[in-house]
Amino acid sequence: MSLHGDAVAVLSAWAAPTPGEEALRTEFLDHLRSHDDAMSRECVPGHLTATTAVLSHDGSQVLLTLHPKARMWLPMGGHCEISDMSLADAALREAWEESGISGLELLPGPLAVDKHVVWCHPPHSWHLDIEYAAVAPPGATAVISDESLDLRWFPVDGIPELSDDATRRLAARGQAALSSATRALG
Numbered sequence: 001m002s003l004h005g006d007a008v009a010v011l012s013a014w015a016a017p018t019p020g021e022e023a024l025r026t027e028f029l030d031h032l033r034s035h036d037d038a039m040s041r042e043c044v045p046g047h048l049t050a051t052t053a054v055l056s057h058d059g060s061q062v063l064l065t066l067h068p069k070a071r072m073w074l075p076m077g078g079h080c081e082i083s084d085m086s087l088a089d090a091a092l093r094e095a096w097e098e099s100g101i102s103g104l105e106l107l108p109g110p111l112a113v114d115k116h117v118v119w120c121h122p123p124h125s126w127h128l129d130i131e132y133a134a135v136a137p138p139g140a141t142a143v144i145s146d147e148s149l150d151l152r153w154f155p156v157d158g159i160p161e162l163s164d165d166a167t168r169r170l171a172a173r174g175q176a177a178l179s180s181a182t183r184a185l186g
Helices: 003-013 019-034 087-099 165-185
Strands: 046-055 061-066 076-079 112-118 125-135 150-155
Touching (some): 003 087, 003 125, 019 046, 019 112, 046 087, 046 165, 061 087, 061 165, 076 087, 087 125, 112 165, 125 165
Parallel strands (some): 046 125
Antiparallel strands (some): 046 076, 112 125
16 A cells, blocks of 8 residues: 555544544545645645654653754654655654654554644645654663754653644643553553
8 A cells, every 4th residue: 555545544544533633634635635745745735744752661751852943842753755654654764763762662543633834835835744652662762863953851741831732732642542552451
């Protein structure tokens, strides 16, 4: 299956947890049907992207990057690449590239969707963001990449003001998904 086909399948099967996200899910599927290149950063007026909240092994903290363009603390994420076989692959790749942490385990997802303005195509375009969470192994050390001004762990319930509600929502949903998975295993 192609990355485009995977995105259609993932979004078609996903049960959006809020009416607003259901509207976005439908909008994203319409965009995929209308644009064969919807997974490519060259797609105007917008394209699908993958974001991942990287959680500490116990789920108490989330790793955020100080994004150089947005100047905000955000989860790892970005454009899909030709080599990505699925949205989940793109989410995990972005998390690893931007955190430097090996051994991340992606939680079942997606956990959320979000749409935000970016400047890929002046004066602006949209990122149609599919959001996941991943768990870092115990003792994981993050390494700042060229795509970040800084990289820090924050308590999930203590994300700084210089962030956004989508980041807080994703971190909380990731923490809940990890807690649920841990209970199911033990």
